[in-house]
Amino acid sequence: MATVVWSAAAVTLFLLLCSSIPKSESQQEYVNNKQLNCSEQETKATYGNLCNSVPSCTSYLTFKSSLPDYTTPISISYLLNSNTTAIAAANNITDVQSIPIDTLITVPINCSCSGLYYQHNASYTIKTLGETYFSIANNTYQSLTTCQALMDQNNYSAVNLVANLNLHVPLRCACPTQKQSEAGFKYLLTYLVSQGETVSSIAEIFGVDEQSIIEANELSNNSFIFYFTPISVPLKTEPPTNFMGAAAPPEDSPSPPPPAADGDSDSSKKWVIVGIVVGVVVVLLLCATLFFFCFYRQRRVQPPSPTPAAKAFSGPTHKESEEMTIPSTQSWSLSSEGIRYAIESLSVYKFEELQKATGFFSEENKIKGSVYRASFKGDYAAVKILKGDVSGEINILKKINHFNVIRLSGFCVHKGDTYLVYEFAENDSLEDCLHSGSKKYETSVCLSWVQRVHIAHDVADALNYLHNYTSPPHVHKNLKSGNVLLDGNFRAKVSNFGLARTVEGEGDDGGFQLTRHVVGTQGYMSPEYIENGLITPKMDVFAFGVVLLELLSGREAVGGDKNGSGDQMLSVTVNQVLEGENVKEKLRGFMDPNLRDEYPLELAYSMAELAKRCVARDLNSRPQISEVFMILSKIQSSTLDWDPSDELERSRSVSQISDSR
Numbered sequence: 001m002a003t004v005v006w007s008a009a010a011v012t013l014f015l016l017l018c019s020s021i022p023k024s025e026s027q028q029e030y031v032n033n034k035q036l037n038c039s040e041q042e043t044k045a046t047y048g049n050l051c052n053s054v055p056s057c058t059s060y061l062t063f064k065s066s067l068p069d070y071t072t073p074i075s076i077s078y079l080l081n082s083n084t085t086a087i088a089a090a091n092n093i094t095d096v097q098s099i100p101i102d103t104l105i106t107v108p109i110n111c112s113c114s115g116l117y118y119q120h121n122a123s124y125t126i127k128t129l130g131e132t133y134f135s136i137a138n139n140t141y142q143s144l145t146t147c148q149a150l151m152d153q154n155n156y157s158a159v160n161l162v163a164n165l166n167l168h169v170p171l172r173c174a175c176p177t178q179k180q181s182e183a184g185f186k187y188l189l190t191y192l193v194s195q196g197e198t199v200s201s202i203a204e205i206f207g208v209d210e211q212s213i214i215e216a217n218e219l220s221n222n223s224f225i226f227y228f229t230p231i232s233v234p235l236k237t238e239p240p241t242n243f244m245g246a247a248a249p250p251e252d253s254p255s256p257p258p259p260a261a262d263g264d265s266d267s268s269k270k271w272v273i274v275g276i277v278v279g280v281v282v283v284l285l286l287c288a289t290l291f292f293f294c295f296y297r298q299r300r301v302q303p304p305s306p307t308p309a310a311k312a313f314s315g316p317t318h319k320e321s322e323e324m325t326i327p328s329t330q331s332w333s334l335s336s337e338g339i340r341y342a343i344e345s346l347s348v349y350k351f352e353e354l355q356k357a358t359g360f361f362s363e364e365n366k367i368k369g370s371v372y373r374a375s376f377k378g379d380y381a382a383v384k385i386l387k388g389d390v391s392g393e394i395n396i397l398k399k400i401n402h403f404n405v406i407r408l409s410g411f412c413v414h415k416g417d418t419y420l421v422y423e424f425a426e427n428d429s430l431e432d433c434l435h436s437g438s439k440k441y442e443t444s445v446c447l448s449w450v451q452r453v454h455i456a457h458d459v460a461d462a463l464n465y466l467h468n469y470t471s472p473p474h475v476h477k478n479l480k481s482g483n484v485l486l487d488g489n490f491r492a493k494v495s496n497f498g499l500a501r502t503v504e505g506e507g508d509d510g511g512f513q514l515t516r517h518v519v520g521t522q523g524y525m526s527p528e529y530i531e532n533g534l535i536t537p538k539m540d541v542f543a544f545g546v547v548l549l550e551l552l553s554g555r556e557a558v559g560g561d562k563n564g565s566g567d568q569m570l571s572v573t574v575n576q577v578l579e580g581e582n583v584k585e586k587l588r589g590f591m592d593p594n595l596r597d598e599y600p601l602e603l604a605y606s607m608a609e610l611a612k613r614c615v616a617r618d619l620n621s622r623p624q625i626s627e628v629f630m631i632l633s634k635i636q637s638s639t640l641d642w643d644p645s646d647e648l649e650r651s652r653s654v655s656q657i658s659d660s661r
C-alpha cells in the first residue's frame with residue numbers, strides 16, 4: 001500500500017517537475033487579463049510566478065502614488081510591507097517626502113518561494129464595507145496581486161469581507177531563472193503596465209532588450225499587453241532612481257484601448273510616436289506651469305520649501321499641501337509682532353494681579369505642577385507658569401473658540417516667564433479621575449458610563465475641530481488623559497497646546513511634516529512618530545484611541561495593569577482582548593472594575609473596536625477623526641437610550657441563578 005502511495009507521489013512529482021522545467025527556462029506566463037474574472041480559477045498565471053531553483057531574492061515592484069493615503073514612502077511601505085528607508089533610497093527621495101499623485105516609484109522587496117509560487121507577503125486591513133477581493137487587488141494594490149491569489153490565501157468568502165478584517169496579501173514577484181542569470185540579469189521587476197504602453201516602450205524605460213521582456217513573460221513577438229496588468233522586467237542593475245514620473249505617460253495622451261486582437265506593430269509604433277510628441281508637449285507645458293508656480297510661490301511664501309526632484313518630472317498636478325514642510329523654529333519665536341497681535345484679543349494681566357489672585361502662588365492654591373488656582377473677584381481661573389517662549393500656544397489658543405478646548409483668557413509676561421490664564425476646570429484632569437492614586441477621588445466610582453461616553457465624544461469633537469475646522473488645520477501632538485480637563489459637569493476640555501502645530505493644507509493626504517525632535521508621552525505616541533518623526537493628524541487619532549482605552553479600562557496608557565503584570569501598552573493590550581475567542585468575555589475582564597458592570601456591553605464593545613482601529617500600527621488603517629466623531633455620536637445617542645437598570649436587572653438575575661445552583 002505504502003509503495004503504491006510513494007510511487008504515485010513520485011510520479012506526480014516527476015510530472016510536476018517536467019511541466020515546470022520548460023517554464024523555468026523562460027519566466028512565467030503573462031496574466032493576459034485573466035485576473036479580471038475572479039471566478040476563473042483555472043489559469044495558474046493568475047496565482048503568481050512559478051518558483052525555480054532560487055529560493056529567494058531581492059526584487060522590485062512598481063507602484064503609483066495614489067490618493068487618499070498612499071503618497072509617501074512610509075505609507076507605501078506599510079501597504080506593500082517594504083522598508084521605508086529602502087524605498088526612499090531607491091527613488092532618491094526622503095522618508096516622508098510627499099510623492100506627487102500618479103508618480104511611478106520602485107519598491108524594493110524580498111521575494112521568496114512559497115509553495116509553487118514566488119510571492120512577497122503583505123497584509124491589508126479592510127477599511128470600508130464596499131471593498132472586494134477584486135478592488136483590493138486591482139485598485140488598492142494596483143494589480144500587484146490578483147483576486148485569485150487573494151482568495152486562495154484568505155479563508156474569508158467574498159461576501160464576508162467587512163471593515164477591519166485583516167487579509168494576507170501575496171504580491172507577485174519573481175527571481176531570475178538560471179538562463180536569465182547567465183544572461184546577466186540580476187533582478188526581476190514587476191511593472192505595472194499603464195495605458196498606451198507597449199513592450200518596446202517599457203524596454204526603453206529600463207534600457208533593456210525587448211526580447212528579454214518577451215521571454216520573461218512568455219509572450220510572442222506580436223502579443224498585445226493590457227494596461228493594468230503586471231509584467232516582469234528583467235534587470236541587470238538596480239532600477240534607475242530617477243525614473244519617477246518619466247515612465248508615467250501623460251494622462252490625456254490618446255492610447256489604444258486594449259483590443260483583443262494582436263496589435264500590429266506599425267500602428268503601435270505610430271501610437272508610440274504620437275504619444276511621445278504629445279508627452280513632450282505636455283511635459284513642456286507642465287514645466288512652464290511649474291516654473292511659473294515656483295516663481296510665484298517663492299515670492300509669496302517666505303521660507304521657500306525645497307522642491308523635491310520628483311516634482312520636476314510630473315509638474316504641479318498636486319496641491320501645495322503635499323510638500324514636506326520642514327518645521328521652522330522661526331514661526332514659534334516670540335516676535336513682538338506676535339505679542340502685539342495677541343494683545344488685541346486677550347487680556348494682559350499685571351503680575352501683581354496674578355500674585356493677589358493666587359495668594360502669592362501659595363501651596364494650597366497649587367493644582368498640579370506649575371498650575372495654580374486663581375480667583376478674580378470670585379471667579380476661578382487656572383494660571384500656568386511656563387518658562388520662555390510660549391507664543392505658539394498663545395497664538396493657537398487665541399484663535400480657537402470651541403466648547404471642548406480650554407479657553408485662554410489672558411496672559412502675563414514677567415521676568416522671562418509667561419503666565420497663562422485659563423478657564424478653570426473644577427474636576428482636574430481625566431487622568432486624575434480615572435487612575436487611582438489621585439488624592440481627590442480615592443477609589444470611589446469617579447465616572448459613570450454615561451459620563452465616559454460624553455467625555456470621549458467631547459474630546460473627539462475638539463480634535464475634529466482642530467483637524468478639520470481650523471484654518472490652517474492643527475495637530476495637537478500631545479493628547480493624553482492628563483491633558484483632558486473636566487469641568488464642573490464633567491464635560492471635557494482639551495488643554496496643553498504647547499506642542500501643537502499647524503499642518504499645511506487640508507485633506508487626508510496632505511500636511512506631512514517631519515521632525516527630528518521627537519517629544520511626547522510614552523504610550524500615546526504613534527509608531528510612525530517615534531520611528532520617523534512623522535507628524536500627521538493620524539498621530540492624534542492614535543493618542544485618542546489610547547484615551548478611549550483608558551476610559552474603558554481605567555488602566556494607564558503604559559503598565560498600569562491592576563493585576564500587576566508587566567509594562568504593557570494599552571494600545572497593544574487591546575489587540576489581545578479583541579482577538580480570538582470569547583471576545584466579549586475578555587472585554588468584561590478588561591473593563592474598569594469601578595464601572596461595576598453598569599454599562600451596556602454591546603456599546604462598550606463598539607467603543608473598544610473603535611479604539612483598536614485608532615491605535616492601528618499602520619497610520620493608513622486608522623480612521624479619520626471625523627469618522628471617529630461620527631461613530632461616537634452614534635454610541636452616545638445609543639447610550640442615552642440605554643437604561644442602567646436593565647443591566648442591573650440582568651446581572652442580578654444572573655447572580656440569582658448562580659446562587660440557586
Ligand SMILES: *[C@@H]1O[C@H](CO)[C@@H](O)[C@H](O)[C@H]1NC(C)=O
Nearest residue numbers: 036037038039040041042043
Ligand atoms: C468567468 O469564469 C467562469 C469560469 O471559467 C465562467 O463561467 C464565466 O462565464 C466567466 N465570466 C466572465 C464574465 O467571463
Ligand SMILES: *[C@@H]1O[C@H](CO)[C@@H](O)[C@H](O)[C@H]1NC(C)=O
Nearest residue numbers: 082083084085086087089090
Ligand atoms: C531598512 O533598511 C535599512 C537600510 O537599507 C536598514 O538599516 C533598516 O534596518 C531596515 N529596516 C528594517 C525594518 O528592516
Ligand SMILES: *[C@@H]1O[C@H](CO)[C@@H](O)[C@H](O)[C@H]1NC(C)=O
Nearest residue numbers: 081082083086107108109110
Ligand atoms: C530584506 O530582508 C533583509 C533581511 O531579512 C532586510 O534587512 C531588508 O531590509 C529586507 N528588504 C526589504 C526591502 O524589505
Ligand SMILES: *[C@@H]1O[C@H](CO)[C@@H](O)[C@H](O)[C@H]1NC(C)=O
Nearest residue numbers: 112114115119120121153168
Ligand atoms: C508568506 O506567506 C505564506 C503563506 O501564508 C507563507 O507560507 C510563507 O512562509 C510566507 N513567506 C515569508 C517570507 O514570510
Ligand SMILES: *[C@@H]1O[C@H](CO)[C@@H](O)[C@H](O)[C@H]1NC(C)=O
Nearest residue numbers: 036137138139140142143228
Ligand atoms: C482597475 O483599477 C484602475 C485604477 O484604479 C481602474 O482605472 C480600472 O478601471 C480598474 N479596472 C477595473 C476592471 O475595474
Ligand SMILES: *[C@@H]1O[C@H](CO)[C@@H](O)[C@H](O)[C@H]1NC(C)=O
Nearest residue numbers: 151152153154155156167168
Ligand atoms: C484556511 O482554513 C483551513 C481549514 O479550515 C486551514 O487549514 C488553513 O490553515 C486556513 N488558511 C488560512 C490562510 O487561514
Ligand SMILES: *[C@@H]1O[C@H](CO)[C@@H](O)[C@H](O)[C@H]1NC(C)=O
Nearest residue numbers: 210211214215219220221222
Ligand atoms: C521574435 O523576433 C526575434 C527577432 O526580432 C526572433 O529572433 C525570434 O525568433 C522571434 N520569435 C518568434 C516566436 O517569432
Ligand SMILES: *[C@@H]1O[C@H](CO)[C@@H](O)[C@H](O)[C@H]1NC(C)=O
Nearest residue numbers: 091092093241242308309310
Ligand atoms: C538625487 O537627488 C538630488 C537632488 O534632490 C540630486 O542632486 C542627485 O543627483 C540625485 N541622485 C541621483 C542618483 O539621481
